[in-house]
Amino acid sequence: MISLEFLKKVKVFDGLNDDHLSDVMGCCQEKEYHHRDRLFGEGDDAIHVWVVMDGQVDLRFDLPGRPTSKENTISSISAYKTFGWSSLVPPYKYGLSAYCATRSCKVLKVEKECLTNLFEEDTLIGYRVMSNLAAVVGERFDQLQDSTLPAPFAKVKISVHMATCGIVAGAREVMTALMDEMARLGQKNIEVVSSGCLGMCNSEPNVTIEIQGEEPVIYQKMNADKMRQVFNSHVLKGKILSDFVITK
Numbered sequence: 333m334i335s336l337e338f339l340k341k342v343k344v345f346d347g348l349n350d351d352h353l354s355d356v357m358g359c360c361q362e363k364e365y366h367h368r369d370r371l372f373g374e375g376d377d378a379i380h381v382w383v384v385m386d387g388q389v390d391l392r393f394d395l396p397g398r399p400t401s402k403e404n405t406i407s408s409i410s411a412y413k414t415f416g417w418s419s420l421v422p423p424y425k426y427g428l429s430a431y432c433a434t435r436s437c438k439v440l441k442v443e444k445e446c447l448t449n450l451f452e453e454d455t456l457i458g459y460r461v462m463s464n465l466a467a468v469v470g471e472r473f474d475q476l477q478d479s480t481l482p483a484p485f486a487k488v489k490i491s492v493h494m495a496t497c498g499i500v501a502g503a504r505e506v507m508t509a510l511m512d513e514m515a516r517l518g519q520k521n522i523e524v525v526s527s528g529c530l531g532m533c534n535s536e537p538n539v540t541i542e543i544q545g546e547e548p549v550i551y552q553k554m555n556a557d558k559m560r561q562v563f564n565s566h567v568l569k570g571k572i573l574s575d576f577v578i579t580k
Contacts, residue, residue: 334360342412384411387411491542
């Protein structure tokens with residue numbers, strides 16, 4: 333059951349008084365899911381902000397033609413944590429898929445349109461929520477910098493630069509293609525991470541390949557097909573694809 337006491341423990345609603353929280357409560361709906369249920373898919377229209385009430389929700393990359401796997405989890409969301417913030421920023425599409433990762437999951441669905449109407453009616457609510465949301469996004473980005481396929485002793489490290497500029501340019505598609513190749517070829521001894529912007533936004537999406545004992549190589553203007561070529565040529569065979577390498 334939704335209550336003011338629950339909303340007070342949700343970080344994104346920090347600083348809102350009881351009247352504000354009562355208004356927010358009017359935008360909320362409880363929903364329960366079971367293990368492996370998908371709450372939404374990557375690329376779906378983002379029409380809700382979500383809060384976990386009970387259980388755990390995993391945010392994952394879905395690999396084309398393959399069933400969802402815990403190995404593809406980017407972030408795990410527990411009680412009182414918020415996800416689905418893509419509903420409040422263009423292009424209003426979910427960037428990952430969300431799955432119930434425990435026996436059951438109870439979540440709070442906060443309708444975007446209702447929430448943004450509150451922002452317009454009371455700018456203090458909008459300011460507090462968006463400020464808190466920025467902090468949540470920052471924490472999530474820190475989590476994204478951890479390896480999606482942990483391999484602390486890997487001799488090869490691949491960094492897909494996924495700051496906002498990289499994502500807009502297509503970095504998600506690059507990451508999906510890379511993970512698909514990793515899964516297809518059964519490569520588990522390679523560390524894959526998402527990283528921040530290199531400061532060269534006009535060359536995004538960028539991918540950095542680091543092979544032990546060699547200088548890092550930065551590839552520019554990547555797409556899914558180029559990522560597959562780089563993986564199979566440079567990562568697996570040690571042959572750098574010079575045509576794709578960034579020149580400073």
